[in-house]
Amino acid sequence: MSFWKGLFGSAGAATTKEPAQTARADRRQETVVVRGETILFSLDPNLDLYELEELCDAVGWSRRPIHKVRKALQHSFLVVSMWQQRGSYRRLIGFARATSDHAFNATIWDVVVHPDFQGRGLGKRLMEKVIQELRARDISNITLFADQGVVSFYERLGFTADPEGIKGMFWYPR
Numbered sequence: 001m002s003f004w005k006g007l008f009g010s011a012g013a014a015t016t017k018e019p020a021q022t023a024r025a026d027r028r029q030e031t032v033v034v035r036g037e038t039i040l041f042s043l044d045p046n047l048d049l050y051e052l053e054e055l056c057d058a059v060g061w062s063r064r065p066i067h068k069v070r071k072a073l074q075h076s077f078l079v080v081s082m083w084q085q086r087g088s089y090r091r092l093i094g095f096a097r098a099t100s101d102h103a104f105n106a107t108i109w110d111v112v113v114h115p116d117f118q119g120r121g122l123g124k125r126l127m128e129k130v131i132q133e134l135r136a137r138d139i140s141n142i143t144l145f146a147d148q149g150v151v152s153f154y155e156r157l158g159f160t161a162d163p164e165g166i167k168g169m170f171w172y173p174r
C-alpha cells in the first residue's frame with residue numbers, strides 16, 4: 001500500500017508514534033512538575049508577542065515583523081506555549097504551533113525551548129503536548145520541517161524523514 005493511500009484510507013495511520021499519554025479532550029491549560037519545577041502548558045493563542053520575540057531571540061532566530069507573527073498565530077490551528085510558573089510569576093520558556101486543513105493534515109512550526117531550560121526533557125514534553133492535541137482533533141498526518149541539527153530530536157519522538165522516499169519540496173521567489 002502506498003504511503004498516501006495508507007495514510008488517508010479507512011485504515012489510515014498516523015506518521016508519528018503516539019505520545020505516552022493517550023489523546024484527550026482539549027484542555028486550555030495543564031500544569032506538570034518537571035524536576036521540581038512547575039511547568040504550565042497553555043493553548044491560548046493570545047500571547048505577548050514581544051515575550052515570544054525574546055524567546056526566539058534567545059535561540060538566535062532571525063526577527064520577523066510582529067504584525068506578521070500576530071497574523072500567523074491568529075491563523076494557526078494550534079498554539080502551545082510552555083511557561084515556568086512560580087507563584088503568580090510566569091515566564092515563557094517554550095513555544096510551538098501548527099497549521100492544518102482541520103481534517104487530515106497538520107504541520108508543526110516554530111518549536112523552541114529557551115536555552116536556560118533545554119536538555120531537561122521539556123522539548124519532548126512540548127512536542128508530546130502538540131501531538132496529543134492534534135490527535136485529539138483527529139489529525140492523522142503530522143509533518144514538520146526539521147533543521148539539520150535537530151533531526152534526531154524529532155526521530156526520537158517518532159517522526160520519520162522521507163517516508164517511502166517522499167521528499168519535502170520548496171519554492172522560493174527568485
Ligand SMILES: CC(C)(COP(=O)(O)OP(=O)(O)OC[C@H]1O[C@@H](n2cnc3c(N)ncnc32)[C@H](O)[C@@H]1OP(=O)(O)O)[C@@H](O)C(=O)NCCC(=O)NCCS
Binds near residue numbers: 153
Ligand atoms: C530542539 C529543542 C526544541 C530541543 O528542546 P530540549 O528541551 O533541549 O529537548 P529535550 O531535553 O526534551 O530532549 C529530548 C531528547 O532529544 C534529544 N535532543 C535534544 N536536542 C537535540 C538535538 N539538537 N539533536 C539531537 N537530539 C536532541 C535529547 O538528548 C533527548 O534525548 P533522550 O530522550 O534520549 O534523553 C531545543 O534545543 C531548541 O529550542 N533549539 C533551538 C530552536 C530549534 O532549533 N528548534 C527546532 C527548529 S526545527
